[in-house]
Amino acid sequence: MAFHIRDEKTDRAVRQLAARKGLSLTEAIRGAVERDLADLDRDTRPVRERIKDIQERIAAYPKTGLKADKAFYDWLSGDE
Template sequence: MAFSIKDEATDAAVRRLAKLKNKSLTDTIREAVEHEYQRDRAAIPLAERLRRLQGHYGDYPDTGLKADKAFFDDLSGDGD
């Protein structure tokens, strides 16, 4: 997999950061993208992130099965 940076200013910025951090271009780009992803993700309020998850799992149909203590004991191997 390869990226081709055709913008001279972007290429120069990545190279400056890589030199400053004494890292490879690949490591520098990966770290910068991960940091930006985490920063943007953290900007989404927890309540909104939970609503998204709730909506995703709410799409699954109800099985009608009861998840009681015996069920969880069996999953953990405690049910004898």
């Protein structure tokens, strides 16, 4: 299971990354590839769509019937 890097620029970049992070060449390559894969797996939906999921989950909770403490919220916002 060996890779042979024939491109000088790529070889130099991998060695530089490994040296700066104190890693072996294998660890540097593995880390870089895993970070790229994680980036690809991230949720790329627009923020509005991701927030909508959260709003729907919160809306599913039953109403408590309690009233908000206006004085407390005024205090939080500095409107004492």
